[in-house]
Amino acid sequence: MHLNNTRGVLALAGLGLAAGLVAAAPAQAATSTIQIRPADMLAPTGTAGGGTQEFLAEGIHLKTVNDTDSFARGRFHVGVPLAQVTTVDYTWYGPSTPVDVGVKNYIDADADGKIDGELRGEHQYGGQDVWVNLDTQDFPDSALPDNFFRNHAPCFENTPAAGVTDPCGSWGGDGYHGTLANWTKTLQAATGKAPVLVDGGYALSGVVADGVLRQITYGPNQYVFTDQAKAAVVATAEAKRDTVNKRQKARIAGTVKPVGTAAKVTLQVKKNGTWTDVSTRDLAADGAYKFSAKTVKTGVNRFRVTVSETNSTAAGTSDVVKVHVLRKK
Incomplete structure (x- = not known):
């Protein structure tokens, strides 16, 4: 080397x-x-x-x-x-x-x-x-x-x-x-x-x-x-639709960069004032991810993704994504 x-x-x-x-x-x-x-x-x-x-x-x-x-x-x-x-x-x-x-x-x-x-x-x-x-x-x-x-x-x-x-x-x-x-x-x-x-x-x-x-x-x-700090990650998140009916799922997608070895990405929803894990999966090598999840209430539902710390990258969190849920007519 x-x-x-x-x-x-x-x-x-x-x-x-x-x-x-x-x-x-x-x-x-x-x-x-x-x-x-x-x-x-x-x-x-x-x-x-x-x-x-x-x-x-x-x-x-x-x-x-x-x-x-x-x-x-x-x-x-x-x-x-x-x-x-x-x-x-x-x-x-x-x-x-x-x-x-x-x-x-x-x-x-x-x-x-x-x-x-x-x-x-x-x-x-x-x-x-x-x-x-x-x-x-x-x-x-x-x-x-x-x-x-x-x-x-x-x-x-x-x-x-x-x-x-x-x-x-x-x-x-x-x-x-x-x-x-x-x-x-x-x-x-x-x-x-x-x-x-x-x-x-x-x-x-x-x-x-x-x-x-x-x-x-x-x-x-x-x-x-090395004595260098772990690399900071940038996680983006976006809803496929910002308004859905009550029976429809929220669909959240985005990217994470850089991608650390064995990094995991987790979708969270804010429920009763607390961020709650919905689903966790291995982060793909290109940093892209997609989630679908049930909404928790009518009105505004808040989602975000978190990224686990790895040997070379720090933990990270995306901005909050808002999905408006309407009562189905």
Whole structure:
């Protein structure tokens, strides 16, 4: 992935990061983009030893000042099957040697809803290999025995575990490692359950470095970091007929722009002084919608539409639409 817009280039230039320091992994063909803001971060997230973690319009500025106790780290929710995650895919603008930012994979190995271990990966280890960074004993809620991940690692250094046919490449950590695809196989074989990547994250430590992390991709989802507010939506609404007979339905149509992923649009009617939901549906990709609804009284009936908040767009409400209802003669 590459940034092509001017704002991104200026932000990087302002941090003194030259284009020659860009390190990027091949994309995993993500099918959705999810924005991550400071409010989305989970514990443990933060810095120590003079480290810097600053959300930008396009990415997170991460900096460490020594290779001992200085670090910057973050964590956020993902929730995808580990089988869908086969590459260590992220975009890092900064030094890539001797090490760049590491990507975290918090794994629920037995699908009981609790994290059992954390696997770590970096570009320099081939783009698919991850190693044990935290094992079951580091997660008190885990029901699995201590050292479960180490005991079921696809490889120990250059030696593959029984049944693992892929060669063992380079690794980080203490030598218990393997490709993401092989981790899925060995963990599922050990538990009889499909492992889940519950949370993702990043860590910059053990090196003096300064750069910007733009995105991390886990399977079908690309997670992009930003400090920008969600986009405001504009919802229009219009009655097909502003006057109907009592037995006729009111027909309301309009558009919503921009359209956020998984946005829903709801028709409401004002009844006894309170806005009441009539019908809710998924918002179409082009933002257009149509509703029909029974009126609640003779005289003026008031309708409006509301739009749900999404990962990238704020909630919105249309202007009020008045429909006059006549007694049927």
